[in-house]
Amino acid sequence: MAYKIAFFDIDGTLVDEEKRIPADTIDAIRRLKERGIEPVIATGRAPYFFKELAEEAGIESFVSLNGAYVKYKGQDLYESQIPPEVLEKLVALAQKNKHELVFEGKEAYFSTAPDHPAVFEAVASLRVTHPEADADFWKKAGIYQVFLHCESHEEHLYPAELPELRFVRWHAKALDVLPTAGSKAEGIQALLDSLGIKPEEAIAFGDGLNDKEMLQLVGLGIAMGNSHKELLPYADYVTTNVDEGGVKNGLEFAGVL
Incomplete structure (x- = not known):
C-alpha cells in the first residue's frame, strides 16, 4: 500500500512521560515529510495545549479535541460543538x-x-x-x-x-x-475527504482508549508498546515504547522510512 498521510496521537505516542519528543521521533517525522507523506497530529488535546510541540515536531496540521476541531495547514476544516x-x-x-x-x-x-x-x-x-x-x-x-x-x-x-x-x-x-458519535476517526475522516485520500492510504499511531476508532479507520493502525492493554485488539501492529523508537520503528514497519 502506498501511504499518503500519517496521524499521531500526542501523549504516550509523540511524547514520553516527561512530555518530551524523543529525538528519533523528530527525525522520523522529518524523513516522512521528505518522502511526501503528510504528518498530522490526532489528539484529545485542544490546540492551545500543543502549539509549541507541533512546531518542534514540524507538524502543520491537526485533528484536535478528539476529532471535534480539525485544521489543515492553517485552514479550519471541520468543527463539531456540543449543543x-x-x-x-x-x-x-x-x-x-x-x-x-x-x-x-x-x-x-x-x-x-x-x-x-x-x-x-x-x-x-x-x-x-x-x-x-x-x-x-x-x-x-x-x-x-x-x-x-x-x-x-x-x-x-x-x-x-x-x-x-x-x-x-x-x-x-x-x-x-x-x-456520542464523536471520536478522532470522525475528524480524520473529514480531513481525508477534503484531501481526496482513502482511509486505507493512511497510517495512525496511538496508545490510549480514545484511539480505538482511529486505529480501526485507517489502513494501518499502530499501537505503541506502552499502550493501554484494551487498545491492542484494535491495532494491526504493536511497535515499541515511545522512548524506545516506537514511532520510528512503526514507520519502518509500514515501509515508509
Missing part, C-alpha cells in the same frame, strides 16, 4: 453529583473549580497552564469537549442520563466528554 442544551444537562448532573467540569473551547478553556484536587491533578499531568475559573464559559463560547472529574466507580452516574454524550477515561480522576 448548549446538552451541556446544560451535563452541568446540572455534575452539580448534583458534586463533580467539577472543565469546558474546552477552541481558543481557551475554563473550569468550574480549577483549584479542586481532582482538576489540579488531572490537568497537571498534561504539563499545561491550569484553567481559570468561569462556571458559565459554556454559555459564552462554543464548547468542543469537556473534562468530567470523577473516579471510575462514579462513571455510571452519567451515560444513562446523557445518551447524547460519550465518556472516555484518560486519567484516574478525569474523563473526556464528547458527542
